[in-house]
Amino acid sequence: MTTSINDIIRFSWTALVGYPTRTLLMLTAMAIGVAAVIMLTALGEGARRYVSNEFTSLGTNLVIVFPGYSETSGLNPIALVGTTPRDLTLDDAQVLTRNTNVRRIAPINIGSVKASFQGRSREVPVIGSNHELLEIRHWELAQGSFLPAADLDRATPVCVIGSNIRDELFDTQAAVGQWLRLGDRRFRVIGVMASEGRSIGVDVQDTIMIPVASAQQLFNTPSLFRILVEAKTRSAIEPVKLAIIEQLKERHQGKRDVTVVTQDAVLATFDRILGALTYAIGGIAAISLAVAGILIMNVMLVAVSQRTAEIGLLKALGAPQRLIIRLILSEAIMLSAFGAIIGLLLGELGCLAIRQAFPDLPAYAPLWAVLTAIAVSLLAGFVFSLLPARQAARLDPVLALTGK
Amino acid sequence: MVPVPLLTTNMIELSMIELSLIELKNIHRNFLVGEQTVHALDDINLSIQAGEYISIMGPSGSGKSTLLNLIGLLDSATKGTYLLNQQDVTALPDGQQAAKRSKTIGFVFQAFHLIPRLTAAENIALPLILAGTEPDQRQPLVNKAVMDMGLSDRAHHTPDQLSGGQRQRVAIARATIMQPNILLADEPTGNLDQKSGQDVINILEQLNRQGITVIIVTHDANIGQRATRQIQMVDGRIESDQQCSQISSR
Numbered sequence: 001m002t003t004s005i006n007d008i009i010r011f012s013w014t015a016l017v018g019y020p021t022r023t024l025l026m027l028t029a030m031a032i033g034v035a036a037v038i039m040l041t042a043l044g045e046g047a048r049r050y051v052s053n054e055f056t057s058l059g060t061n062l063v064i065v066f067p068g069y070s071e072t073s074g075l076n077p078i079a080l081v082g083t084t085p086r087d088l089t090l091d092d093a094q095v096l097t098r099n100t101n102v103r104r105i106a107p108i109n110i111g112s113v114k115a116s117f118q119g120r121s122r123e124v125p126v127i128g129s130n131h132e133l134l135e136i137r138h139w140e141l142a143q144g145s146f147l148p149a150a151d152l153d154r155a156t157p158v159c160v161i162g163s164n165i166r167d168e169l170f171d172t173q174a175a176v177g178q179w180l181r182l183g184d185r186r187f188r189v190i191g192v193m194a195s196e197g198r199s200i201g202v203d204v205q206d207t208i209m210i211p212v213a214s215a216q217q218l219f220n221t222p223s224l225f226r227i228l229v230e231a232k233t234r235s236a237i238e239p240v241k242l243a244i245i246e247q248l249k250e251r252h253q254g255k256r257d258v259t260v261v262t263q264d265a266v267l268a269t270f271d272r273i274l275g276a277l278t279y280a281i282g283g284i285a286a287i288s289l290a291v292a293g294i295l296i297m298n299v300m301l302v303a304v305s306q307r308t309a310e311i312g313l314l315k316a317l318g319a320p321q322r323l324i325i326r327l328i329l330s331e332a333i334m335l336s337a338f339g340a341i342i343g344l345l346l347g348e349l350g351c352l353a354i355r356q357a358f359p360d361l362p363a364y365a366p367l368w369a370v371l372t373a374i375a376v377s378l379l380a381g382f383v384f385s386l387l388p389a390r391q392a393a394r395l396d397p398v399l400a401l402t403g404k
Numbered sequence: 405m406v407p408v409p410l411l412t413t414n415m416i417e418l419s420m421i422e423l424s425l426i427e428l429k430n431i432h433r434n435f436l437v438g439e440q441t442v443h444a445l446d447d448i449n450l451s452i453q454a455g456e457y458i459s460i461m462g463p464s465g466s467g468k469s470t471l472l473n474l475i476g477l478l479d480s481a482t483k484g485t486y487l488l489n490q491q492d493v494t495a496l497p498d499g500q501q502a503a504k505r506s507k508t509i510g511f512v513f514q515a516f517h518l519i520p521r522l523t524a525a526e527n528i529a530l531p532l533i534l535a536g537t538e539p540d541q542r543q544p545l546v547n548k549a550v551m552d553m554g555l556s557d558r559a560h561h562t563p564d565q566l567s568g569g570q571r572q573r574v575a576i577a578r579a580t581i582m583q584p585n586i587l588l589a590d591e592p593t594g595n596l597d598q599k600s601g602q603d604v605i606n607i608l609e610q611l612n613r614q615g616i617t618v619i620i621v622t623h624d625a626n627i628g629q630r631a632t633r634q635i636q637m638v639d640g641r642i643e644s645d646q647q648c649s650q651i652s653s654r
């Protein structure tokens with residue numbers, strides 16, 4: 001016959017309740033450790049998901065074509081900045097639509113000009129593109145219509161403006177139908193962007209969009225900044241990428257002079273970096289659990305010395321060494337478990353607070369972090385109480401009973 | 405208290421049993437204090453039969469507690485042999501030693517040694533819990549012990565809510581809950597007033613009449629003289645060992 005788990009737990013419980021200061025101290029240490037792991041990994045994971053969402057909002061199944069190519073790596077900084085060793089033209093863009101795996105393309109041209117209306121004016125980033133841009137970037141219109149569906153080389157004098165531009169130039173007047181001036185040309189406002197259209201790099205609220213041919217005239221350049229290509233399916237992304245490279249090579253006298261980046265590749269890179277970051281901060285936070293474990297050891301050692309007489313008594317009443325060990329261990333593990341539960345609640349509350357404070361950041365602790373935090377705290381409680389438990393078991397009962 | 409010679413029938417019974425409950429042969433217990441060796445027990449030979457009522461007296465430091473702890477398997481001899489129920493228990497591994505303490509030996513201490521955060525009933529139940537007795541089997545035993553000790557209205561009080569006498573009765577209930585053969589009491593009345601001490605002695609004698617071997621260490625000559633066998637210790641030796649008059653029940 002051995003003492004049942006139930007009885008061991010009940011006895012340990014009386015000890016935990018019987019020494020509230022010690023219990024609270026250890027619970028706090030454990031709870032802080034677990035909460036730290038949960039909140040920090042939630043932050044890391046939140047950042048990763050935030051970036052991932054932002055990239056997804058760039059568009060779906062997106063392939064981006066840059067002018068310029070470096071042999072060393074597909075994605076080089078020069079290409080990203082957009083220096084052009086050889087121009088990417090509207091004809092190049094037109095050719096890409098022939099691929100049956102391509103759903104739509106949007107050539108992009110950017111520049112900055114002074115926009116003015118009735119005496120108000122400001123410097124505005126201008127995007128030259130086509131009607132497909134709206135779909136590719138999943139943007140929404142607030143009023144009017146987007147750029148007209150027309151041949152790419154048709155320079156219609158129309159523009160779609162961001163809501164901030166509307167507020168600044170038109171104040172309370174209706175903008176749609178008005179003519180505004182961009183540089184030395186006049187454009188009719190045909191649409192206003194909805195305010196939620198926002199993504200990395202460009203703030204749609206603060207831009208004006210015009211047909212790409214108009215932009216080429218306005219900026220006096222035949223070359224494109226980017227071509228956005230949307231593949232029909234996810235699995236078509238790679239074939240489209242290869243096809244684009246081939247098509248453009250053929251058009252550029254057999255020379256490869258463009259960089260083609262898939263959204264997946266960029267996303268994967270960020271994902272890796274931020275994923276590693278999450279593991280790293282999770283690991284650092286886990287150190288606080290180890291610290292809590294060491295605290296448990298010290299407090300349990302004190303507990304054993306405080307309760308020498310009790311341990312001597314248990315021995316006199318017939319408790320073998322292994323039972324004493326089990327009693328002390330169960331006490332420590334119960335402390336760790338309660339600490340972990342409290343920490344879990346605190347951590348989740350903390351995550352909730354973070355999400356309230358930064359609604360854009362999806363700060364949810366990943367499951368692996370929660371499980372690891374709990375496992376590590378239980379393990380720390382167990383490992384670090386082995387020594388005190390053994391010390392208690394080896395006490396000489398006669399000396400222990402006389403309180404020595 | 406009228407001294408009555410021990411009945412010859414008892415003597416015959418004892419000699420017929422002849423096998424001792426406790427048999428100590430040439431027991432030495434030395435303590436090393438700094439450079440010096442203290443001979444707490446110096447060549448003790450002692451044979452105790454089941455059902456005896458023994459008092460151990462002697463000056464402070466004469467080795468009474470050491471002898472009691474050794475009999476109770478809380479301590480072990482430096483030299484010599486200890487037979488408990490004909491079994492050599494001189495150097496038993498911890499698990500078996502603990503099992504013997506659990507089943508055959510009950511301790512009553514001068515300082516009570518109750519666990520302060522447990523109620524009287526929970527303290528009494530402790531040996532049963534440690535022995536792995538099922539809760540539904542524990543309850544009736546504890547209830548009976550509480551009744552027998554006259555603690556019915558105190559069962560759910562913690563030790564600090566009890567008088568010294570009550571505490572010692574809780575301790576006796578705890579010591580006997582496993583129905584041991586041997587009850588070892590080290591100055592059980594040392595912290596009690598006259599009246600409570602007397603109550604405790606009465607209970608111990610009652611238990612002895614039910615067949616439990618009682619060994620009591622005391623400084624109180626009045627208490628010591630009530631035992632049927634009185635052992636005097638000096639300097640770790642047994643100076644005298646007398647079979648005495650049967651006490652008159654009060």
Ligand SMILES: Nc1ncnc2c1ncn2[C@@H]1O[C@H](COP(=O)(O)OP(=O)(O)OP(=O)(O)O)[C@@H](O)[C@H]1O
Pocket residue numbers: 399435436437442443444462463464465466467468469470471
């Ligand atoms: N753990 C120990 N370490 C060193 N010496 C000890 C130890 N335990 C007992 N002694 C010594 O052994 C001798 C006997 O001690 P013991 O406690 O058995 O005496 P006692 O007869 O019970 O005395 P008292 O009446 O004061 O309780 C004493 O000299 C004591 O100092």
Ligand SMILES: [Mg+2]
Pocket residue numbers: 468469470590
């Ligand atoms: Mg003593």
